[in-house]
Amino acid sequence: MKILVYIEQIAGQTAGITGELLTLARGLAERTGGHVEALIASDAPESIGGSLAGADLVLTAADPAFAQYNPQAQAALIEAVIAARAPDLVLFGYTTMGMDLAPWLAARTGRPLAGYCIGLEPDGAGLKARSQIYGGKLIADVELPLPAIVVMAPGAVREAEGRGDEPAREAVAVPPGLAGGAVRFVSAQAPDANAIDITQVEKLVCVGRGIGEQDAIEEARGLASALGAELVSSRPLVDLGWMPKERQVGKSGRTVKPRLYLTLGVSGAPEHLEGMSAADLIIAVNTDANAPIFQVAHYRAVVDCADLIPEIVDELERQGLSHA
Amino acid sequence: MHVAAILRLVPDTREELEVDASGRDIDREWVGMRLSEFDDQALEEAVLLKERSGAKVTAIALAGEGVDRLLQTAVARGVDEVVRVVHDIADSRDTARQVEALAGALHRIGADVVLTGVMTPEDILGQLAGTLAGRLGWPVFNAVTSVAAEGDGLRLRQEYSGGRAAIFDVSGPVVIGVQSASQAPRYVAGSKLRQAAGTPIGQEEIPTRAPAAAAAITGLSLVEAGGQAVSLEGDATTIAGKIIAILSEKGLIGA
Numbered sequence: 270m271k272i273l274v275y276i277e278q279i280a281g282q283t284a285g286i287t288g289e290l291l292t293l294a295r296g297l298a299e300r301t302g303g304h305v306e307a308l309i310a311s312d313a314p315e316s317i318g319g320s321l322a323g324a325d326l327v328l329t330a331a332d333p334a335f336a337q338y339n340p341q342a343q344a345a346l347i348e349a350v351i352a353a354r355a356p357d358l359v360l361f362g363y364t365t366m367g368m369d370l371a372p373w374l375a376a377r378t379g380r381p382l383a384g385y386c387i388g389l390e391p392d393g394a395g396l397k398a399r400s401q402i403y404g405g406k407l408i409a410d411v412e413l414p415l416p417a418i419v420v421m422a423p424g425a426v427r428e429a430e431g432r433g434d435e436p437a438r439e440a441v442a443v444p445p446g447l448a449g450g451a452v453r454f455v456s457a458q459a460p461d462a463n464a465i466d467i468t469q470v471e472k473l474v475c476v477g478r479g480i481g482e483q484d485a486i487e488e489a490r491g492l493a494s495a496l497g498a499e500l501v502s503s504r505p506l507v508d509l510g511w512m513p514k515e516r517q518v519g520k521s522g523r524t525v526k527p528r529l530y531l532t533l534g535v536s537g538a539p540e541h542l543e544g545m546s547a548a549d550l551i552i553a554v555n556t557d558a559n560a561p562i563f564q565v566a567h568y569r570a571v572v573d574c575a576d577l578i579p580e581i582v583d584e585l586e587r588q589g590l591s592h593a
Numbered sequence: 594m595h596v597a598a599i600l601r602l603v604p605d606t607r608e609e610l611e612v613d614a615s616g617r618d619i620d621r622e623w624v625g626m627r628l629s630e631f632d633d634q635a636l637e638e639a640v641l642l643k644e645r646s647g648a649k650v651t652a653i654a655l656a657g658e659g660v661d662r663l664l665q666t667a668v669a670r671g672v673d674e675v676v677r678v679v680h681d682i683a684d685s686r687d688t689a690r691q692v693e694a695l696a697g698a699l700h701r702i703g704a705d706v707v708l709t710g711v712m713t714p715e716d717i718l719g720q721l722a723g724t725l726a727g728r729l730g731w732p733v734f735n736a737v738t739s740v741a742a743e744g745d746g747l748r749l750r751q752e753y754s755g756g757r758a759a760i761f762d763v764s765g766p767v768v769i770g771v772q773s774a775s776q777a778p779r780y781v782a783g784s785k786l787r788q789a790a791g792t793p794i795g796q797e798e799i800p801t802r803a804p805a806a807a808a809a810i811t812g813l814s815l816v817e818a819g820g821q822a823v824s825l826e827g828d829a830t831t832i833a834g835k836i837i838a839i840l841s842e843k844g845l846i847g848a
């Protein structure tokens with residue numbers, strides 16, 4: 270099987286999912302007697318840091334249009350590369366860029382696509398994928414004829430260490446006129462450097478939409494301080510303006526690995542789990558016994574968090590254990 | 594500027610879900626359907642765009658149970674027109690055919706900006722925004738958290754992991770997968786909803802064809818929710834005591 274892996278970059282480095290995608294591609298290529306090519310597009314591809322071991326060949330596309338991520342320019346390039354190199358499988362990560370590019374290319378090239386994949390196997394003349402669906406409550410088996418496009422969920426593949434030598438590089442032709450498209454990059458925004466860095470905090474209490482009302486945030490904050498923890502949240506509470514962005518955990522927030530992660534009314538959508546499932550101790554509180562957060566929790570409590578929060582606070586005080 | 598907001602009803606994943614007799618879909622008989630949460634955000638951003646820059650907004654949805662009511666709610670929230678797209682698609686996860694129907698409808702109404710949710714809980718065969726943009730040959734942006742008129746085009750903000758983002762200007766047609774609106778979706782009073790209930794709904798009928806090569810969902814299984822977790826049983830007081838005991842034992846509180 271001939272596999273093309275799209276390499277994302279963040280601030281001059283290959284993105285975190287790169288090693289996972291290359292490990293998966295290498296394994297598939299070995300089982301099917303294939304070949305792995307990695308595609309990297311930049312104004313200066315040679316300056317991008319990070320290993321691309323696992324690929325047999327790195328295709329580099331150098332053009333000023335790739336100085337910053339621009340979905341239109343990237344998509345046009347990959348479309349041309351697919352036409353020229355005819356890979357059986359094109360692999361992306363489930364990231365903002367993967368969401369922009371993979372379905373777009375599937376529609377352009379008429380290839381079937383499977384997304385949110387946590388497993389991918391050769392299956393006869395095609396592929397069999399396992400995909401998260403319905404908020405992570407179910408897994409779907411998907412059959413894909415080749416050629417196909419697959420989008421892998423971050424964390425689905427254990428990245429192999431020592432994948433071998435850095436592969437040879439080959440420059441590919443860049444379609445003309447990419448810089449003059451309809452899309453213009455204006456500026457980049459980085460997280461506030463002066464804000465709290467929740468990745469450095471040992472104990473986190475995380476509130477989700479199940480907390481109910483905005484007033485309940487104060488109760489949860491009281492619990493966090495009684496535990497000597499910081500309060501963080503799922504994305505919806507940030508979107509509601511109830512919690513600051515720097516305290517958001519998950520795919521579009523921060524990835525944390527604290528000693529304690531106590532969740533209150535968090536469902537455990539894959540995008541949230543991506544940011545916290547490696548925590549040392551996860552205690553999850555949810556009224557839904559089937560909430561996906563329980564899939565990664567060490568302890569689960571099916572109870573109303575509004576009832577539980579004051580009980581913990583009172584009991585900590587009674588036992589003289591409160592940090593507040 | 595003519596903005597189309599594409600709205601979808603999706604199964605409510607907060608409910609208990611079960612696999613149906615075919616083994617390939619959830620049992621939809623008893624599952625509640627709700628406006629996809631990201632489509633809700635897209636609708637809000639479309640209405641904000643109208644209010645701030647005078648764009649015309651049409652809400653579009655594939656026909657189905659509950660869709661007329663959904664579209665009338667969109668009227669109450671401020672869209673100018675609503676269109677139901679009558680189709681022949683049997684599976685709500687068949688993105689390729691949905692896109693064929695929607696692209697046909699967009700062409701007929703003449704929209705040049707499309708806002709929809711970044712994802713749904715069931716779009717595993719391709720998110721709508723990217724697939725639609727690819728079909729139309731338009732640029733696409735996903736995980737967008739604000740859209741505003743700027744000069745002849747739009748200025749938008751796209752988010753990445755780790756709290757990073759970028760601002761782009763786009764001229765010409767574009768499809769936008771909205772993650773969150775610039776402000777939380779508005780509340781609509783019951784009186785406004787009643788008023789909107791009589792709004793006529795436009796209709797487009799678009800036949801679709803099965804794509805030459807398609808992925809197939811061949812099975813569906815529930816993930817065991819308990820996993821490895823130890824269950825803390827009892828009432829809130831008992832559970833609170835158990836949690837404190839665990840934290841004490843692990844040296845996470847006290848001392």
Ligand SMILES: Cc1cc2nc3c(=O)[nH]c(=O)nc-3n(C[C@H](O)[C@H](O)[C@H](O)COP(=O)(O)OP(=O)(O)OC[C@H]3O[C@@H](n4cnc5c(N)ncnc54)[C@H](O)[C@@H]3O)c2cc1C
Pocket residue numbers: 476477478479480481502503504505506517518519520521522523533534535536537538539540541544554555556557560572573574575607711712736772
């Ligand atoms: C590209 C992309 C990026 C994303 N990035 C992130 C991210 O960084 N972080 C993130 O969190 N999400 C992210 N999301 C959103 C994610 O898909 C979910 O929508 C989100 O995580 C859900 O948040 P929640 O668990 O708080 O809410 P819900 O899913 O609504 O869950 C609320 C939970 O509370 C429970 N509950 C209700 N009442 C009570 C009660 N009284 N007591 C206890 N439990 C109760 C319910 O059973 C339910 O499980 C992203 C989505 C996309 C598409």
